Structures are given as structure tokens and as C-alpha cells.
Amino acid sequence: MTDLPPHSSPRPERERREPDELGELGELGELVAAARAGDHDAWRRLVDRFAGLVWTVARRHRLPAADADDVCQVTWLRLAQQLPALRDPSRLAAWLVTTTRREAARVRTARRREHPVEPDLVPASSVDGPEDQVLRNEDDAALWRVFTRLPERCQHLLRTLAVYPETSYVDLARAFGLRPGSVGPARTRCLRALRGLMSEAGLLPEPAAAGARR
């Protein structure tokens, strides 16, 4: 995952572009080929690039962190196991999403039989965890409240887009059970809703907030 730019230089919302327009598929193909040939550095770069996506898909299934850990580990071990057979690098993100989703669903089903109480994605624990410390910041807490007011499907879609903005509409459609043609409109609706709620909460600079009210 790339580092974030400093907050002092906000950038305009990115235009939606397919990965091949950015030359990323070529680079991805080279990384996969190098990893398959035994280049451990290339493998590490693949892990760093997609770790956020895999984690987000695992957490989407409301697994406790320990189970999400296991699911993510299994996904990476399976990818390493299947790497020699992976011929189309453009399918890698879809493969990771599908594999993580299936294993997470399998584990979730098993755990629900064991522990009928479903864990929260962000536990309302009386003991301070890292999320409590982060959410003591007023803006962060307000953004989190805004985010959790969105419909659940919007939360999942925006989470995925946030951690892996290069995800293609085809992969998103597969991950969320949507028709490919409905991903773009769904993304637009969810972003508009998020922007509207952020504006309402005073979390956007004035020009953007004015734009959101139009």
C-alpha cells in the first residue's frame, strides 16, 4: 500500500480508471512472474500491495481479529501454493477476493455454531484498544460515526475502494454480488452519501461542502 500524502495537501477526488490504463497490469505481471521464479522481494511487494485488500475482505465477514488473521494467512499460503499455476496476473485481485471471501464464510459458519454471539467489527469494549485511542481524536470519531451511519453494503464497498482503489469493477461486482454495470452507480451513490454526511458533520472544507449541498 502506498503512503498517504500529508493532510496539508488534499487532492481532488480521483477519476475512476482501470488498472491497465495506469500501466499497473504490466508491472503486476512482472511481479507475479518474478515471484513465481523465486524472487522473494517480488513476493513481498505483492504481499504489501494486496495485504490491505485481503484484510478488508476478511474483516467484512465480521470475524474476530484472530480468525481474520487465520483467514488472511490461509489466503497467502494458498496463493503461494497456486502461484506456479497462476497464468493471468490481471485475475490476481479477483482470486484473492474470492479465496478470502470463501474461507472467511466457511470459518464464520463454523464459528457461529461454536459461539452464537456475533462479534462487532469495532468492539464496544470497556478496555481501551488501538481503535479507542485513535477515536479519541474528535475528527476521527466524527468520521467513524458518519461512516457507520451508511448502509452496510456502502460501508463494505467504500472500505474496499479505500484500501485498494485499483480494484476493477468486475472484481468488485464479484466480491459484492453485484452486476458489473451496477458497481459504478453504487460507488457514486455511496460516495455521495458519505460526502453528504461528512458535510453535515462539518468534516469537509467549505468549497466541497458547498458542492455536496448542490
Next chain:
Amino acid sequence: MTADPLWALLDLLRRIDPVPERVRAVARVAVREAGAPAGLALVADHDLGRDTGVRSRGIRRQWEFAGAGTGLAVQLTTSADGTLELVGLVTPAKATVTARTPSRSIETDADPVGWFHARGVPSGPLSLVVHPPGGAPSATPWMVA
């Protein structure tokens, strides 16, 4: 706060729910640990209900795999100490079965009928490798056990 809602959200998610370092650590060495491609496909995953045994914590499942001339059925029971006990039947018989996890591997020989038994298998990612007598090994996919 930034004017880009997605960017603000990404920044928050990275801090509130980051990918755990232990996940990255296992992922980074997975390419060395994964082993041979999976030749055995999962064909059944059964919930067997609760075991009331004294040494058991009560969770029992059965996985069945097939492929490459090999069949494997294994029951997984969670022990009181949180590790797994495996009892399985493999064909061809007299094979050696290795239970692989990211932290350790446990090897066990099947008897002439094909039964095998392994204790103390760590819960979490697990792959089983069957080494038939005189034949090439075949592995199951990695799964959360």
C-alpha cells in the same frame, strides 16, 4: 481534514484497523512455507457437533479430500488445550501424513488399513500432505482449522 472522503476514510481505516504485523509476517514467508501445489481438493466439510469427551473442548469437524489417486478423510477435534487432535483414514493405506502449519509440522504413519492419528496440532492454518508409499506426495489446500 482532506476534501477527498475516500482518502480521509483510508487514513482512518489504516489507523483504526490496520493489517496486523503477524499477518504480514506470515504472508511474506508464505512463498517459502506453502509447499507443493494442492493436488487434493476439498469435497466435503461436515460439522459433527459437540464431543462430550473429558479431554475435548467439543468442536468436531470432518474434512474429506480427493485427487491424484488419493482419498483422505479426517476428523478434527479441538482439545481442551486449544490444539487439534486429528483422526483420519487415507487411501492408499500405509501412507505417511504430514500435518503442516506455519509454526510446525507433525508427521504420522498410517496403519495397514489407512488410519492415522495426530495430537497437538496448532489451530489456525493447516495443510495435510499425503506421502503414498513409493509415490509422489500430494497436498490439501491450506484451510483454517
